[in-house]
Amino acid sequence: MNSSIDTFIRAEIVSFTRDPGDADLPQPGSLAHYSDGLLWLKGSRIHTVGHYSDLSHQLPSDSHVIDYRGKLIMPGFIDTHVHYVQLDIMASYGRQLLDWLNDYTFPEECRFANHAHAEALSNAFLDEMLRSGTTTAQVFGSSHPGSVDAFFTACQKRQLRMLVGKVLMDRNAPDALMDGISGIADSERLIEDWHGNDRLGYSVTPRFAPTSTKIQMDAAGALLRNDSTLWLQTHLAENSGELDWVAELFPGSQDYLAVYEEAGLVGPRSTFAHGIYLDNGMRRRLADRGANIAFCPSSNLFLGSGLFDREAAKQTGMAFTYASDIGAGTDLSGFGTLKAAYQVGQLGGQPLTAWQGFYGLTHGNAKALSLDSHIGQLAPTYEADFVVIDPNSTALLTRRAKHCTTLGERLFALMMLADDRAIYETWAGGICQHRRDL
Structure with a gap:
């Protein structure tokens, strides 16, 4: 893929920079969360990521921004x-x-x-x-x-x-x-x-x-x-x-x-x-x-x-x-793996938070495989491997989301209720490799 091609995607963005710990809330500095974020790709890599309001003025005048507001972007599983x-x-x-x-x-x-x-x-x-x-x-x-x-x-x-x-x-x-x-x-x-x-x-x-x-x-x-x-x-x-x-x-x-x-x-x-x-x-x-x-x-x-x-x-x-x-x-599905991991944990008195689960499925797994300098985060210079998640992919998820007041609750609902239908797009190497049938 041409390394000079710019791609801009506007969406909610969640990525972990380190282990969030075992508490109900992630450790300070372990989570990058942009409720209205911009993911800026240059070819196969991430150029920058941040709040849309902070980055939008840096975009070229003729930029086409893919508008995925209402969807959630995370690193690829x-x-x-x-x-x-x-x-x-x-x-x-x-x-x-x-x-x-x-x-x-x-x-x-x-x-x-x-x-x-x-x-x-x-x-x-x-x-x-x-x-x-x-x-x-x-x-x-x-x-x-x-x-x-x-x-x-x-x-x-x-x-x-x-x-x-x-x-x-x-x-x-x-x-x-x-x-x-x-x-x-x-x-x-x-x-x-x-x-x-x-x-x-x-x-x-x-x-x-x-x-x-x-x-x-x-x-x-x-x-x-x-x-x-x-x-x-x-x-x-x-x-x-x-x-x-x-x-x-x-x-x-x-x-x-x-x-x-x-x-x-x-x-x-x-x-x-x-x-x-x-x-x-x-x-x-x-x-x-x-x-x-x-x-x-x-x-x-x-x-x-x-x-x-x-x-x-x-x-x-x-x-x-x-x-x-x-x-x-x-x-x-990674969602299915985390759901089963939560159930196994409950049987052993070891509850799994959504923070632990999604960190493990992304940055944690990358780190254990010695790949964390390439993948597992949404950050500058990282390879552009990510998923676009639709939190309203099923009627049940939509109903549940109406009762969620925090990011942690929304992620936990995805961990327990989502499946492949929630994957709207999968990108690898800066290329959209899968798009859900609509």
Whole structure:
């Protein structure tokens, strides 16, 4: 996109500059809110943002201002853990984790040996993500390198900032999915071709400890040591049966996390999905290394895996992020993820405020992924990834809004009642990539 093209959008604007804290009101200085704001883009980046009354006199005389008064602009939503290859098995009848893998996941992922199928699903998945207001995600492919090529290609055409990785899996899986000695070589080729190409990044992706030999995990750790700009994504402590299996397979390791530590997979760019069954010692070890746990509330509820303990994470300094975990997750929408996170929190006596939720879904997730210098805020020089939210997208939301007297109440109503219909537009890289059908 031409870097000199100006775009002006007038709307209410909300963006977080740092963690708002746990109180009913955000910490001073953590929230940028313009009830009548102007978002000024230059090409693919944000030039400035502020009150319309302060900025309007700076606009060129022939400026066309897109007038979205009555709508709300926020940074694009970020999803830290999702499987694009599982889009078509969403809402399959629930099983516990290990049964889910064998009954649904592995058979579905076998289909991605077909490159045309991978291309079609890549585009279908991105359509759904953008329709839900998500502009960046950390994504699992299948064990087929072509599944990652197809996904990166689709992302590059749309100029999206995405993290993706080929699943590494050399045991305890169907023969058609195991990558054996080729898995690391395929990953090296994908890194060479795609990592740092435009807005794309590579996440080294061992599925989880039971499906990778120690040799493969050690080799994955070597990839990270050779290039500190790579990311790491895998699963950790999601299900009690999974824990027993890991203890059986790695009898010499102190605990599940130690299996990854011994391979050199735990660092500041490492995301471990779920982290339900952790003790405080494990949480502190993750905190010490700067890793984060992807909290996947709708998936955890759907598979009956358990309830993530946000309070224990905070007390031990362990970073956590918010994620959909499609396909076991039940909603691609960030609103749906936050709604489920609130419900999980209520069951544990850990209420989630709208401030915490929307900070986490935007700046918080960006910070945990080391992307906070690029995305997650609406501020000068940041990439122009944002959503235009229609708070009157449904009759119920309109009714509820009439009884809201504060911004916090309005955001909480969106967190609990909104869905993809509330996403009026999704912009990524300064381009409107999705507009709701009217």
